[in-house]
Amino acid sequence: MNRPHQNKKATQTFSVEINGTKCSAETGETVFNVAKRNGIDIPVLCHDDRLAPAGACRVCLVEVEGQRRLQPGCAWVVTPDMQVTTESDRIEKHRTVLYNLYMADHELDAAGLPVETENNNQLRELCKTVKPMKLAPVNAPRDARPADNNPYIEFKPDLCILCARCTRYCDEVEGVNAITLANRGAETTIATAGQRSLIDTSCELCGGCIDTCPTGALVEKKSPQNLVQLDVATTRTTCNFCGVGCQMDLHTHNDRLVKITSPEPGQTLNDGNLCVKGRFAFDFVHHEDRITEPLIRGADGQLHPASWDEAIAVAAKGLLKVKEKHGSDSLGFISSSRCTGEENYLMQKVSRAAFGTNNIHQCAAT
Ligand code: SF4
């Protein structure tokens, strides 16, 4: 995988000039990365720090001294003393035409901008920065998978700009290759092998393609489609499905959990990724069958609500009874990677100190 900005052999430090400012750079870095580090903004759409550059959207074109054509800042590797210009009349003209061409085959709102979507719509934000040219609408029919009955992910082909972030994410980050660019010309679209439903492919339903999509062409089926208009609170927490410790943002509306996303790439250890459980398996939170208080089985064989103190006392009594009758090593304690380190420590303390056995295990240790 070619990742110029992550070139492990990068050892040489030199300077380049961006918009007349001297910037420090390293071998293998791209114009975009050097500019970003030096506080110079270059707009991007098909770029994702986690992916190898594709140079697909042409949003980031810049002038490079000695180059006749504008070059993609996200993919162009810097060399010593290179001179780059990121803002000029030529670049402004290029961006205006490019964004207007994108808008020509997109559904627009009353303000003449690409419709607002649930996901981070970077195309809409970029289009706000140029003058509208009011080009004639372009009819570019792109296919969606017919009747894709997967439970989580919907593809809206009309919002797609074919930046291939989703397909590259699926390949380079997930290593799954469930989706690909298919067809040619105006009919190019995102497809699966044989246009099968995602559920019938190797797709792991991780939803990472949704997060990386810069236009809202990939959306979550589970969440309300009008979240942008609702009053939604966001709370950062740690996923408790396994012991990896992925960070996640819980989106709540009227005290109901409506969506889960990952923090932006680069912010937390999961680097913008979540698995299918972390992202989509949150129905249990408000499920009516969920046990919300301790239950003790009574003499009548039925479960009855109890306080935590009562439940712990009954469990301790039962365990002590087994110990007295069969000895300490007849007991075994299994803890969980879903618990904190402190809770796991206490569990082994209960096992060893309170019940006198070393039969203590934790699922992540297997
Ligand atoms: S959900 Fe994950 S595995 Fe499935 S297509 Fe998207 S990125 Fe690939």
Ligand code: SF4
């Ligand atoms: S679905 Fe989104 S991420 Fe994939 S190519 Fe289209 S615009 Fe890009």
Ligand code: FES
């Ligand atoms: S961000 Fe550089 S070509 Fe798309």
